[in-house]
Amino acid sequence: MKSDAPVKESKVRSALKGLSWRIIATLTIILIVYVKTGEIESA
Structure with missing residues (x-):
């Protein structure tokens, strides 16, 4: 059975x-800048 108790987050x-x-946020920003400018160096 599934309990409704919150999962305890370990430090790891x-x-x-x-x-x-x-990592996801950084890649998203790089993608947005690349789409807007066409230059990966601007990111």
């Missing part, structure tokens, strides 16, 4: 989530 899991979010 929290760090990995933060790191993955930073």
